[in-house]
Amino acid sequence: MSAPTLRIKDLRLGFQGWSGTVEVLHGISMHIRKGERVALVGESGSGKSVTARIVLGLLQQLRSARVSGLVEFEGRDLEKLKARERSRLRGTAMSMIFQDPTSSLNPVYTIGVQFHEVLRRRHPDIRMPQAREMAIKALQDVAIPDPARALDSYSFQLSGGMNQRVMIAMALANEPSLLLADEPGTALDVTVQAQTLKLMRDLVEEHHTSVLFISHNLGVVREFADRVYVIYKGRIVEHGPAEGLFEDPRHPYTQALMRAVPRLTGGGIPEIDDVSQDYFAPLVVHEGCGEPEAVS
């Protein structure tokens, strides 16, 4: 078996403040195999997004951040890579999609110019006409009706859904092996979100891209992911295949989370009493979902 695309082991994160260190992640472990779509589910502030930022190496630049633990990308320990090698991985081997597609595009450049910049990450000498050709193909893949016109537009001239598809096309343009999707399309309305997610799923399946899908939306996760990690207050509390986990949530928090899926008579954000037995309930791992040991 080859090394998983991403393997995180005992990742801890704290922020140094005036009154000591605030622990945010209490040693989380997870892995994503090649071509696998893994979801990280949890409520706001549970540590979902910071995990993605650590993988990209963005958080480590903050002076107040204290990161420890292992993050392996395709068998290589990211902490041991030099800053330059690490930055070379970004945008080529890993890429990321954000919540708000419109603000992720710079308003002063046309989509075409920004596409060119993205493609230059992988093909440094690529010229505008070639880049345009590739971009048109990529935009056709995400079902944008008139790609040439979209390339000549600015982000504020396109709809949110179009921008989202542009972002997906850009993120996948360099054939990354890992795509980090941080609540993609949360800023969009529900129907558009569903459309683009379906599109994204087809594309990553086609390209065999591994995806770390971060979301608080259980419905979306159920549609999209193969495997699910549930994170709560900086700890992974349950880990299992999407279907199994949704059929049979075993950790008290997951059960509470399931109950909180919006219904007309919603019950608000789930909460487990910090001193209760439930809070300290150990990690639940569904059958066949253990963490792989180091390959080497």
Add this chain to the structure above:
Amino acid sequence: MQRTLYILLRNPMSMLGLLLVFIVVFSAIFADFIAPFPEHRGAVVDFANFNRAPEWPYIFGTDLVGRDIFSRIIYAFRISLMLGAVVLAIAVPIGVTIGLLAGYLGGWTEYFLMRLTDVFLSIPPLVLAMSIMGVLEPTLTNGMLAVTAMWWPWYTRLVYNITRSEKEEGYVLAAEVIGASRLHVMFREILPNCVPSILTKMTLDLGFVILIASSLSFLGLGVQPPTPDLGSMVAEGATYLPDSWWLTVFPGLAILVAVFGFNLVGDALREVLGTDQ
């Protein structure tokens, strides 16, 4: 483009500003053809016609050594505009770069650069310029240097504030995520978003630089005679008020026209580019 024209045409003050700026710039460029006595820009003495009240062919009168004031004003425009352009051409890149660095990098860089900027801002501009001119020789070059030294901090402040808010935008994060270097993020992602504000401020400032330069030469620290300068012309004539009023009033009006014009155009530009803040 149509929107731009519409906004400009709708507002009579913008049109007035454009007209004034056009007059100033046009006469500065074609001074040699417009000025009735081009040679009067230098050290010419014509005592036969000295201190004349406005009359043909001296429409603005003559000064104490018989030079045509109208001709000298037109050449003074040329000097003032050049000074303004040079000052801004030096001050803006410096100020913008420091502002970007401080705003984007943060931490100690920000702390050091912004406190340095504050130090410059805390000295009254004229005092700073006067002390620089006092140490150096009062020449045109040193005048530009002095005005530049007091001008860049304003651009640092402006760009710093925009950078602080722009760097939280999604596209900056997106650029960092695909591995863009810091330089790339600063100059290719953030800077273009600052350009409208910078342009607006530059237009407004062109008027103020002319005003400050005139103040300096009014105090005898700027452009030296016989080079015509609006400030020194006002200063020379001030002793002879109110009898020889044309010595001061016309150069004074010329300063007014230039400063007022650039201010109106700056306001119009602010409206067109949508940089109201």
